[in-house]
Amino acid sequence: MDWSFPPEAEEFRNEVKAFIAEHLTDDVINSTHDGTIHNWDFHKKIAERGWLGGAVPADLGGGGKSALEMAVMVEELQLAGAPIDGMGVAIVVASVVLELGNDHLKEAIVPKLLSGETLVSFGYTEPDSGSDVAASQTRAVKDGDEWVINGQKMWTTMAHIADYVLLLTRTNTEVPKHKGLTFFIVPLSTPGIEIHPVHTMGTERSNATFYDSVRIGDEWRIGEVDGGWEIMKAALKYERGIAGGQFPSPPLIDAFIEYAREASRPDGTALVEDQLVRERLVRAMIDVEVCRGFAYNTAFLASEGVMFGVEGSMTKLFASESYKKHSKWFIEMAGIEGLISLGEETAPVGGVLDEHFRHAPVTTIYGGTSEISRNLIAEGLLGLPRTR
Ligand SMILES: Cc1cc2nc3c(=O)[nH]c(=O)nc-3n(C[C@H](O)[C@H](O)[C@H](O)COP(=O)(O)OP(=O)(O)OC[C@H]3O[C@@H](n4cnc5c(N)ncnc54)[C@H](O)[C@@H]3O)c2cc1C
Numbered sequence: 470m471d472w473s474f475p476p477e478a479e480e481f482r483n484e485v486k487a488f489i490a491e492h493l494t495d496d497v498i499n500s501t502h503d504g505t506i507h508n509w510d511f512h513k514k515i516a517e518r519g520w521l522g523g524a525v526p527a528d529l530g531g532g533g534k535s536a537l538e539m540a541v542m543v544e545e546l547q548l549a550g551a552p553i554d555g556m557g558v559a560i561v562v563a564s565v566v567l568e569l570g571n572d573h574l575k576e577a578i579v580p581k582l583l584s585g586e587t588l589v590s591f592g593y594t595e596p597d598s599g600s601d602v603a604a605s606q607t608r609a610v611k612d613g614d615e616w617v618i619n620g621q622k623m624w625t626t627m628a629h630i631a632d633y634v635l636l637l638t639r640t641n642t643e644v645p646k647h648k649g650l651t652f653f654i655v656p657l658s659t660p661g662i663e664i665h666p667v668h669t670m671g672t673e674r675s676n677a678t679f680y681d682s683v684r685i686g687d688e689w690r691i692g693e694v695d696g697g698w699e700i701m702k703a704a705l706k707y708e709r710g711i712a713g714g715q716f717p718s719p720p721l722i723d724a725f726i727e728y729a730r731e732a733s734r735p736d737g738t739a740l741v742e743d744q745l746v747r748e749r750l751v752r753a754m755i756d757v758e759v760c761r762g763f764a765y766n767t768a769f770l771a772s773e774g775v776m777f778g779v780e781g782s783m784t785k786l787f788a789s790e791s792y793k794k795h796s797k798w799f800i801e802m803a804g805i806e807g808l809i810s811l812g813e814e815t816a817p818v819g820g821v822l823d824e825h826f827r828h829a830p831v832t833t834i835y836g837g838t839s840e841i842s843r844n845l846i847a848e849g850l851l852g853l854p855r856t857r
Pocket of ligand 1: 669
């Protein structure tokens with residue numbers, strides 16, 4: 470089996486590495502410590518390189534970059550700990566609009582998204598529907614030429630810095646739940662919308678968003694009335710297309726090695742000489758290599774035009790669960806020092822051990838929980854019967 474990438478992908482890897490060396494400064498990383506994993510300047514520089522547009526499929530008018538090149542880009546940015554939440558959202562929404570949106574949306578949204586000037590947040594989850602996203606209750610009712618929207622969304626991450634929300638609504642209560650949904654791209658400046666911050670233990674800032682008689686024209690609808698499930702599937706398809714890799718652990722491992730070199734054991738020797746510390750570091754690095762195997766497999770499938778499904782769930786499940794395990798190991802081994810938070814003067818390696826320990830569990834929830842991923846793998850790979 471030949472795991473090497475084609476020369477053009479390796480050349481592109483070098484280009485991405487050089488970009489990171491030049492633009493991913495400490496200031497950029499520190500700017501995300503307020504909980505918003507997005508930095509406008511960094512994002513715009515990625516856009517200026519043409520990498521957002523490059524990730525959009527060629528048959529939709531984007532292109533230039535292959536699935537393997539995209540995988541390489543995501544891998545290098547994640548390994549370096551770059552803030553790329555906005556990048557993923559921009560690529561997914563631009564691709565969905567280009568495939569299924571009307572001319573108004575294509576003109577109003579896509580150029581600004583791909584030039585890095587604007588963002589669209591995802592408004593799927595509600596207080597009573599997360600994993601079961603099709604149970605969405607936010608209502609959209611047609612009134613003349615307009616739609617009137619009422620309801621509440623939970624976890625509308627980045628809504629406070631975005632100009633739009635890709636909003637999942639219920640337009641029909643008389644049909645099975647998947648068949649009565651409609652999507653809109655709603656300008657967040659529309660009267661009747663409130664955005665309230667939600668701060669997580671993982672130090673992220675997300676939002677609860679409220680929609681009180683929000684009126685928008687039909688030109689903001691994407692897809693057919695009651696055909697929202699098609700938009701959902703398209704969004705998932707493009708998300709999978711760019712999410713080749715999942716590498717949350719390497720920046721944590723690097724930080725822990727730095728810490729363990731400096732910290733002493735009671736006998737005065739360095740913590741990094743401890744056998745258990747060394748064993749766990751090696752185990753964590755092996756897990757990263759397994760992640761790489763999953764990531765390259767999904768990237769390879771995408772490059773062959775195969776729409777992968779269960780492979781994406783395996784990648785996400787393994788990467789997030791192993792990251793959670795590593796963050797627990799490292800905080801245990803750092804002892805009480807490891808719990809000192811970001812911003813505290815005495816925090817070792819800037820407090821990032823604590824930051825990762827708080828953040829890691831969240832990665833097993835968003836983008837599909839571990840339980841849902843296990844269900845999908847059990848059904849899709851092992852052929853076990855559906856449980857719901
Ligand atoms: C920090 C953060 C950011 C987020 N950002 C966004 C965003 O930008 N936009 C957005 O729309 N959403 C976002 N989400 C929401 C996220 O996608 C949901 O939290 C997730 O899908 C789970 O839904 P829930 O929280 O309602 O939990 P529930 O679905 O209520 O699940 C509760 C528990 O039950 C388990 N469970 C549920 N169903 C099953 C089942 N069938 N079988 C076995 N176990 C099951 C779950 O695994 C979980 O452990 C974000 C969440 C977080 C925490």
